[in-house]
Amino acid sequence: QTIAKGLGAGYQPIGAVLVSKKINDAIANGSGFFQHGHTYQGHATACAAALATQRAIRERDLLTNVVTQGENLADGLWAKLGQHPFVGDIRGRGLFRGVELVANRETKDPFDPTMKINAKIKKAAFARGLMAYPMGGTIDGVRGDHVLFAPAFIVTEDDVAKIVDLFAAALDDVFAAEGLA
Structure with a gap:
């Protein structure tokens, strides 16, 4: 499943892909390689915004x-x-x-x-x-x-x-x- 807006609430562009254990294991036990990426991959500001958003969602219930x-x-x-x-x-x-x-x-x-x-x-x-x-x-x-x-x-x-x-x-x-x- 792909996620984006719900991850960072629109404050900072960020996206992610969520996979089940079955799919993760298939990749890990296969080539171990998943072709992906972008020049802003894992950008610290985007990750911080996403983390703050997820904390606010949890803490504010x-x-x-x-x-x-x-x-x-x-x-x-x-x-x-x-x-x-x-x-x-x-x-x-x-x-x-x-x-x-x-x-x-x-x-x-x-x-x-x-x-x-x-x-x-x-x-x-x-x-x-x-x-x-x-x-x-x-x-x-x-x-x-x-x-x-x-x-x-x-x-x-x-x-x-x-x-x-x-x-x-x-x-x-x-x-x-x-x-x-």
């Missing part, structure tokens, strides 16, 4: 908040949008949650890509003060719209409720403007 607020986010999205005619699915884990947008809830048919639903939702959400990660091409690189949420580990219950309310309002804005509401 932020993963408990991730689990708790992640469930609040999922519950809020399901309560507010679970029966929305243009929401195909809501899924994710922890604070990383996605909402699939579809033209037909029953068949899961996507919107026509020329409608640019994801871009319109991004603009409508931002106008309301919400930053989200909408994207198109979810299905095949061209068709399919979704919106991702990845709030900070320090997000509060009130923040989560606001995220859900602002997103639902942004959806209403876009679908009303498209004549779909």
Whole structure:
């Protein structure tokens, strides 16, 4: 598994690869060589930032908040949008949650890509003060719209409720403007 942003919290560029014991042993008992590297590999500042980030996560027990607020986010999205005619699915884990947008809830048919639903939702959400990660091409690189949420580990219950309310309002804005509401 590759990791990056969660390792250094975006304060300093850093990435890593995590492997299971089985894969580690295969490398160690094989050639013992794993081709990798970069000129900034093992950079002291990046490693210090990552270590400080991981300590803060542990010492502040932020993963408990991730689990708790992640469930609040999922519950809020399901309560507010679970029966929305243009929401195909809501899924994710922890604070990383996605909402699939579809033209037909029953068949899961996507919107026509020329409608640019994801871009319109991004603009409508931002106008309301919400930053989200909408994207198109979810299905095949061209068709399919979704919106991702990845709030900070320090997000509060009130923040989560606001995220859900602002997103639902942004959806209403876009679908009303498209004549779909």
